Amino acid sequence: xxxxxxxxxxxxxxxxxxxxxxxxxxxxxxxxxxxxxxxxxxxxxxxxxxxxxxxxxxxxxxxxxxxxxxxxxxxxxxxxxxxxxxxxxxxxxxxxxxxxxxxxxxxxxxxxxxxxxxxxxx
Numbered sequence: 001x002x003x004x005x006x007x008x009x010x011x012x013x014x015x016x017x018x019x020x021x022x023x024x025x026x027x028x029x030x031x032x033x034x035x036x037x038x039x040x041x042x043x044x045x046x047x048x049x050x051x052x053x054x055x056x057x058x059x060x061x062x063x064x065x066x067x068x069x070x071x072x073x074x075x076x077x078x079x080x081x082x083x084x085x086x087x088x089x090x091x092x093x094x095x096x097x098x099x100x101x102x103x104x105x106x107x108x109x110x111x112x113x114x115x116x117x118x119x120x121x122x
Contacts, residue, residue, distance in 0.1 A: 023072040031068025071099040
């Protein structure tokens with residue numbers, strides 16, 4: 001059924017896969033662009049590396065990249081069943097934008113040194 005629908009609209013299945021790959025690449029690049037500035041302090045560690053937390057590189061980065069790839073890819077695949085390809089691509093980009101907003105709101109690695117450095121009178 002998908003093949004008949006694709007031919008009727010004028011889009012080949014091979015092109016549909018390519019658009020999916022492009023959307024997955026855009027999602028991965030978006031995830032990396034959101035991760036890098038927020039994780040920089042945890043990787044550097046601040047003064048003398050005291051606050052270094054490499055879990056942002058070994059745990060958070062792979063999960064963020066995986067989510068960045070899968071969110072637009074799955075939303076593209078689901079939307080493609082019901083709407084034309086241009087609307088499915090718009091839905092995938094909207095899902096990616098909502099996912100990026102959710103990541104920014106939810107994921108906050110350490111940004112400043114421990115509060116012990118700011119003890120007044122010392």
